[in-house]
Amino acid sequence: xxxxxxxxxxxxVGLIFIFSKPFRGENYAFxxxxxxxxxxxxxxxxxxxxxxxxxxDAKKRDLAx
Numbered sequence: 920x921x922x923x924x925x926x927x928x929x930x931x932v933g934l935i936f937i938f939s940k941p942f943r944g945e946n947y948a949f950x951x952x953x954x955x956x957x958x959x960x961x962x963x964x965x966x967x968x969x970x971x972x973x974x975x976d977a978k979k980r981d982l983a984x
Contacts, residue, residue, distance in 0.1 A: 957982050 955963075958979065965975040
């Protein structure tokens with residue numbers, strides 16, 4: 920009897936989860952972290968003085984293809 924009740928509770932909770940998923944939105948469980956593109960990171964490194972203009976230009980050309 921207890922096992923059957925547990926199975927039904929599991930089924931009901933599962934159905935609620937499945938049918939409520941579209942209403943929660945994409946970022947319900949996991950927040951998306953803002954991602955930086957390689958060029959943005961390169962610009963930040965240049966702006967902070969980590970690399971010089973020649974390195975910046977060379978790396979930017981490499982990223983462009």
